[in-house]
Amino acid sequence: CKNQNSQIGSSENATEQKSDPLPSWNEVKSKQNIIAYVEDVTNSESANFIPVSERIATFDNDGNLWSEQPAYFQLFFAIDRVKEMAVDHPEWKTQEPFKSVLENDMASLAKQGEHGLVKLVMATHSGNTIEEFDANVKEWIKTAKHPTKNVGFDELVYQPMLELLQYLRANDFKTYVVSGGGVDFMRAIVTEIYGIPAEQIIGSRITTAYEYKDGKAVIKRTPGLDFNDDKEGKPLNIQKIIGKKPVFSSGNSDGDLQMMQYAASNSYKSFMLYVHHTDEVREWAYDRESHIGRLDKGLDQAMSDGWTVIDMKNDWKVIYPFELE
Amino acid sequence: CKNQNSQIGSSENATEQKSDPLPSWNEVKSKQNIIAYVEDVTNSESANFIPVSERIATFDNDGNLWSEQPAYFQLFFAIDRVKEMAVDHPEWKTQEPFKSVLENDMASLAKQGEHGLVKLVMATHSGNTIEEFDANVKEWIKTAKHPTKNVGFDELVYQPMLELLQYLRANDFKTYVVSGGGVDFMRAIVTEIYGIPAEQIIGSRITTAYEYKDGKAVIKRTPGLDFNDDKEGKPLNIQKIIGKKPVFSSGNSDGDLQMMQYAASNSYKSFMLYVHHTDEVREWAYDRESHIGRLDKGLDQAMSDGWTVIDMKNDWKVIYPFELE
Numbered sequence A, B: 001c002k003n004q005n006s007q008i009g010s011s012e013n014a015t016e017q018k019s020d021p022l023p024s025w026n027e028v029k030s031k032q033n034i035i036a037y038v039e040d041v042t043n044s045e046s047a048n049f050i051p052v053s054e055r056i057a058t059f060d061n062d063g064n065l066w067s068e069q070p071a072y073f074q075l076f077f078a079i080d081r082v083k084e085m086a087v088d089h090p091e092w093k094t095q096e097p098f099k100s101v102l103e104n105d106m107a108s109l110a111k112q113g114e115h116g117l118v119k120l121v122m123a124t125h126s127g128n129t130i131e132e133f134d135a136n137v138k139e140w141i142k143t144a145k146h147p148t149k150n151v152g153f154d155e156l157v158y159q160p161m162l163e164l165l166q167y168l169r170a171n172d173f174k175t176y177v178v179s180g181g182g183v184d185f186m187r188a189i190v191t192e193i194y195g196i197p198a199e200q201i202i203g204s205r206i207t208t209a210y211e212y213k214d215g216k217a218v219i220k221r222t223p224g225l226d227f228n229d230d231k232e233g234k235p236l237n238i239q240k241i242i243g244k245k246p247v248f249s250s251g252n253s254d255g256d257l258q259m260m261q262y263a264a265s266n267s268y269k270s271f272m273l274y275v276h277h278t279d280e281v282r283e284w285a286y287d288r289e290s291h292i293g294r295l296d297k298g299l300d301q302a303m304s305d306g307w308t309v310i311d312m313k314n315d316w317k318v319i320y321p322f323e324l325e
């Protein structure tokens, strides 16, 4: 029972005996800041105490809870789907962006920019039912391997962040994913890994349509963008779906800046956390100039406003769960 | 602790000593159906057992959890707002639909149809921040009185439905409001009455915009329809926001039919519940011909598919909580 645990955790005597809630973190500033914050706002004697109903924590996904290099993992899914679906689409052999994908010409695909990507996503993410798409993703994740790490994409989640999610939940925070990635793609994969149920995953999505035929209700995925959950889309979607301002917000790029600002505007004491990719050996190193997960304005505001920035290389003992084995 | 309660409730010996979970219901078919369903799907020995994570219950609001006659309560809010805002809008004295509202000419307002209503809603529901709107609604509900019942609108909730919500939650169902009404209007009023947090209230909404100025993040309400949470909009929004099919669905009009069909398509045993307004003395009596809350096709499908229909007059001992006093 959650409540019992948190009561034990907050009693004074227990403090010293408590086991480390973030064992994969070095004893660094970021870890100290997080723990000091959580202990402060969950202490009913503190002026900064936050009632349980307002303990909303929002986490970006790509590059924040799992890796995002050399491309968003959802793009690898789209590419693999094109190759599978190509049997029924002989025309793709000569049609871009499918031609490039089928010829494994990633340079040519990249040149087609966002327009090419949207075509790719619509072709592979629509035209089926919610259940069919969910099954596609679940089937794919079983065997798909990351091109350079050579492990499953779902193994490339950040162990220290899994511990952070768990730590927050143990302190009665409600943890949400708020990502630019596709919501149904994430729901199919990350629910169990993160311990976050479908209804606490917010993301971008394509349009859908309701059909009722022969006594059967079905929701079909249709080719159109319903919502882009990025930049100002993040606070807007948080207000729309959660209806509360987060008190804890975590991201890794400029696409999270508005969500950070929104959390920072909370009248309760809030915590803004940026993951800075500084580890080119164990993960990847990139920030201000990166085409994926650019962290530039966000880093400036984090520094000027005193938000906490995780230095992956120095702050984390391990990056991935499999390093613990 | 919820889990402990539900364990006690499901142990065999406790069954006979349990107090009545639905005391404001007569011993009728609808009550028996509800209890038989809940006991079946929460019994881990039953073939129909539903895991806690899938126990999603969705409730329409107007005419289902509170009354909706002689007009949706949100319309009374809009009318009262027009009268308040008129000081700053002298032009409204000659401009429709405001002119009719200011002259208390409801017949003339009704003649302007949906077009007039949309104008009224946009003028009174947009142009401010989320917090300002929330404060407006909370201020209004404190003193506003229903035109014929002469009590606060928030007193016109259905006592038997409050008991049902509580009964479902005691059995680890997650209860949601899924309404055609405005989501932020409902969040400001019903959260405490229903025991349903903001993040479990889904509704129609106008568009919003994010602003960041002088280090302050603000969400503004703008004049445009973002989502109409009615008819097929209900299952679409449920899939979008919850990402799970309901197993329990309750409504009172044809606007809920698609949500009912969606729940009926659940592979888990599901329960579809219609409230039929049959009590012209204590509440109102209306169905197939009503301009508000029309229940026609829904009633047909409920009868042909064996869904449970509440006969308000005969099934409920009391309608409103104040009748208990």
Ligand SMILES: [Ca+2]
Binding pocket: A060, A061, A062, A063, A064, A251, A252, A253, A255, A293
């Ligand atoms: Ca990211």
Ligand SMILES: [Ca+2]
Binding pocket: B060, B061, B062, B063, B064, B251, B252, B253, B255, B293
């Ligand atoms: Ca209704």
